[in-house]
Amino acid sequence: MTRPTARVLALLEILQGGGTHTAAELARRVGVDERTVRRYAGHLLDLEIPVESVRGRYGGFRLARGFRMPPLMLTDEEALAVLLGLMPGHSTPPREAAGTAAAKVQRVLPRALAARLDALFATTEFSSPPAAGAAPEAAVMLRLAEAARDRRPVTIDYTDRAGRRSERTVHPYGIVAHSGRWYLTGPDSASGDLRTFRLDRIVHVRPEMGTFAPPDDFAPADVVRASLAGTPWRHEVTVAVRGTADEVSARLPRGIATIEPDDADDGWVLVRLRAERLDWLPGVLAGLGLPFVVHGPAELRDLVRTWSRRLADCAAATTSHEAAAAWDR
Known part of the structure; x- marks a missing residue:
């Protein structure tokens, strides 16, 4: 614009x-x-x-008085962000107010955009409140939702967790929002097996000819949860944090960890998560603003020590040269 x-x-x-x-x-x-x-x-x-x-x-x-509002002028991304923010469990307004507000927004959207958003919400299961800011490209989400609604195969350009890119033809059985991420599930033409794909790793969607029919008892959210539970991760992380579960959860990125009481220490909780890399965790732990103990892995304790030393050295630096040297030591 x-x-x-x-x-x-x-x-x-x-x-x-x-x-x-x-x-x-x-x-x-x-x-x-x-x-x-x-x-x-x-x-x-x-x-x-x-x-x-x-x-x-x-x-x-x-x-002029009595003028009727024109269609709400939002891009696909803006409209999607607004409606996701009004979803019950994710929004600040009470559940009933959020629902009526979402309905009003949808009524004044242009007809074509409203139909595409209707397709998304009709074909998506929300196993947890979605994080709007973490949503993948709106065009990808809406094209997949239309294909799932119309029971049409799609070809996707996909990058897996190892960075390998491939083109796959998928029968989109359903979309699932789970723990802050979005997933597509359905049979994959490359293997013929039921697969789960992260939407943020899909860069292009092309509808194909033909139709399909998913099994009557198919539950996309159950398939995604089972797939994630079986995914191998390099690191199992356990950190004890002083605070309540609600307090710690509010300071962590949505959906990255499970939190449970620490039976060994009253007033502490155990934060457990799985990760492929550990380099991003020291900043997350520092951002809690609460005392914590790294139970494992030992590699994370070393990273936290290195990270804290770098921060202290940079805080003591007075020039960019000193800061760069301190960080690289």
Whole structure:
């Protein structure tokens, strides 16, 4: 979207809030001069949006009374983020308020986009509240959802956990949001076996001809959970943290770990997770802002010591050269 177009839409958004706004106020909020505000108001009039110019000391611009809101102007990504944020269990509003707000948003979306989002929510199982900010590309999600709804095969470009890229034809039985990630499950043409694919590793989706019928008793979420449970990981991590389960969970990235009471120490919990790499964990542990003890693996304790030494040396540095040397020691 070009900048002038974005500013015209920003002006419309302000006017939709109701009331009369002076040209000076609108210029300040949109980031242009008053003459440009008047030109933008003319653009809206050209689009048959009834912007009224009110004369006098308290005059300015407003939308005509009784004007019906146009379709909500959101990109696919923005609309998806809004609706995911309103899902029960993920949103700040109460469950009922979040549900009615989501319904109102969907009603004012353009028809084509609303239909694609309906397909996503109709074909997705949420085993835990999704993390909107962690969602993969909206285009990938929506194309897969339409294929799952229509029972059409798709060809995907996929990168596995080892970094190998391949092209696969899949029957998309369903989409699952689990522990902050999104998964596709269905038979894979390469092996003929039921597979689970992470959506953030899919870069292209191409619908194919034909149809398929999943088994009547197929439960996508159960398949994804079973697949993840059987996935081999290089490291099993256990860390004791002082605090309650709710307190520690709120300070960890969503869905990366399980938390349980530590029977050996009252007021502490055990954080358990599996990881392919450990280099990102020292920063996560430091970000807790709580005392912790690394029970294993020993390699993580070494990484935490190295990370803390680097931080201390960088804090003592007074030049970029000293900081770089301290970090590389």
